[in-house]
Amino acid sequence: MEISVTKVILAAVTTTGENVSGLPVFYAKNQEEQEWIAKTLSRVLEAIAHDLGNGTYILVRH
Amino acid sequence: MALNLELTAIVGGVAVGTLARYLMLRRDFRQYPSYPHAAVNHLALGFVAAMMGAVAVPAIIAKEYTAVTFLALAATQFREVRRMEREMLQALDGSILVARGKDYIEGISRTFEARNYLVILISLVTSGAMLIYGHVAGLIAGAATLAAAKTLMRGKLVRDIARVRPAAFSFKGPNVFVEEIHIMNLGLAEVREVYSQRARAVILEPLDDTAREILANAGQRQAIAHDAAALLGVHREVDTAEFTPLLRRDPDTGRVGMLIVPIEPDVKCLVTAVENVPVLESAAVNPLASRAGRCAAD
Numbered sequence: 001m002e003i004s005v006t007k008v009i010l011a012a013v014t015t016t017g018e019n020v021s022g023l024p025v026f027y028a029k030n031q032e033e034q035e036w037i038a039k040t041l042s043r044v045l046e047a048i049a050h051d052l053g054n055g056t057y058i059l060v061r062h
Numbered sequence: 063m064a065l066n067l068e069l070t071a072i073v074g075g076v077a078v079g080t081l082a083r084y085l086m087l088r089r090d091f092r093q094y095p096s097y098p099h100a101a102v103n104h105l106a107l108g109f110v111a112a113m114m115g116a117v118a119v120p121a122i123i124a125k126e127y128t129a130v131t132f133l134a135l136a137a138t139q140f141r142e143v144r145r146m147e148r149e150m151l152q153a154l155d156g157s158i159l160v161a162r163g164k165d166y167i168e169g170i171s172r173t174f175e176a177r178n179y180l181v182i183l184i185s186l187v188t189s190g191a192m193l194i195y196g197h198v199a200g201l202i203a204g205a206a207t208l209a210a211a212k213t214l215m216r217g218k219l220v221r222d223i224a225r226v227r228p229a230a231f232s233f234k235g236p237n238v239f240v241e242e243i244h245i246m247n248l249g250l251a252e253v254r255e256v257y258s259q260r261a262r263a264v265i266l267e268p269l270d271d272t273a274r275e276i277l278a279n280a281g282q283r284q285a286i287a288h289d290a291a292a293l294l295g296v297h298r299e300v301d302t303a304e305f306t307p308l309l310r311r312d313p314d315t316g317r318v319g320m321l322i323v324p325i326e327p328d329v330k331c332l333v334t335a336v337e338n339v340p341v342l343e344s345a346a347v348n349p350l351a352s353r354a355g356r357c358a359a360d
Contacts, residue, residue, distance in 0.1 A: 039250055043301045049249035051236035057249045062303060 009058045010045050013038045016055040067193065068123075072116045074197065075189030078204035079112025079181045080105065085208065086177045104174070107143060111136065111178040115185030119193055136182060144175035159298055160291035160307060165281025165344045172343065180211045220266065220286065221337035223273035224318075228329045229265040231321055233258070240319030241265060243312045253304045257321075260297060262329045264336055266309075266318040271359045272350050274316030279345035283309035283318065286339045293335040295325030 011024040015034050026041070028034035038049040038057040047061040087101055114136045121129035148171040155161045162170075187207045192200025220226065231240045233254060238245045240263040248254050266286075268274040276282055287307040298305030307322035324332060349355030 035251060039252065042250070042304070046301050046303055048246075048303050049253075050247045051249035053235060062306075 004061065006061050009060055010047055011041055011059045012056055013041065013049075013059070014056040019054060020056050068120045070197065071189040071192040071200065072120055074192050074200055075116025075185035075204075076109065076112045078188040078201065078208075079115055079185030080109045082184045082204070082208045082211075083108025083112065083177065083181045086180070086212070107140070107178060108181050111140070111181040112185040115182035116189040118186050119190035123193065133182070136178075140175050140178040143178060144171040147171035147174045158288070159296055159300070160288050161284065162288045163281050163284030165279070165342050166285040166288060168344055169285075169340070169342045176215070180215070184208050184211065217343065218341040219337065220339045220341060223270075223276055223341060224266040224268050226264055226266050226333050226336045228333060229263045229319065231257075231261060231263040231319075238321065240310075240321055243310050243317065243319035245308050245310050245319060245321045248304060250304070253302075256297070256305075257323060260327065261321055261323045262327060262332050263322075264320045264329070264333055266320065266336065268316050268318075270350065271316075271355065272348050275347045275349055276341055276345050277316065277318045278311060279342070282342050282345035283311075285342055286320065286336055287322070289339045290320070290322055290324070290332060290335045294322070294328075294332055297323040297325055 009023055011026060012020045013026045013028055013034050014020050015028050015031060017025075017027055026037050028037055034057060038059065041047070041059050042049045045059055045061060047059040049057045049059055051057055083105060087104060114132060118130055118133060121127075148167055151162065151167040151170060152164070155163075155167065184204055184207045188200050188204030190200075191203035195203075229240050231238060231245070233239075233248075236247050236249055236254070238248055238254070238257060243265075248257065266277055268277050287309055291307055296305065296307060305323050307320065309318050309320045311318050320336065322332065350359060
């Protein structure tokens, strides 16, 4: 039986480095790099990248 | 002579019952259970059901009352059919890009079980009428029961409970809305670009309070997403969860907005696809049948 984790923040990608801790955090130099990292992680984790609007993207599998 | 009459009644009942099961196997776009082996499974089970129904009346006439208890066995047998269908469809659900969802699967399995009981009823009526009123009357009674069963078992479709119309969608930052209904937050600009160019949106407006509650059921909405994706194709791969079609509800009005990135962009076809989704039995409620519900609807 396959068990998958859903509705949990799997990782965060941030450009500011502020307001995020307690989970795998990826720091990006700029927004372009942030997009790229978030896209790669979303494909690998089969998760969706959500924009929190404060410079941080979170990856959640639904 | 008496034996011949009984035998023809039983054979007639079995034949009409099995034919009824064949006519009730629906081979539409769902392609289920039209793959040949599944169809054979269900025809064979239909034959067994027809056999059980056809012998019931001759058994009673022959005062073999215990034979009728075999009908009780049928219930166990066909509950097994439901379990088998449910388990298989649930196991396969993970392989589909847009899952059917538990409610849709339960509805399908329940239908498979129920159709076997209908076959029992049809062959029972056929063989009984053949014994008592003659062959022609038996065939007519069987055909009438089949027609009645088909009419009564025809469930509602989404088009019976809601008005489906094309709608506009827009982005506010990373959030995408169908009219004013929030659908989801899309972080990646690349994904938003694909949505802007290829997505199609529809709105489902419930016709009354009962319809509103049916559309509130998440399983019903998943069934709509599945059927729409199955008919128009969906622009997604296993690792692009962003492109899963979503239906979200406006809690104020009960309207439901749907956003999908189809392969076929014709929005008219999308509306038709959504309109023809069956209303699931597990989603069906009828608040308007109660005094409190009618009072609240004013």
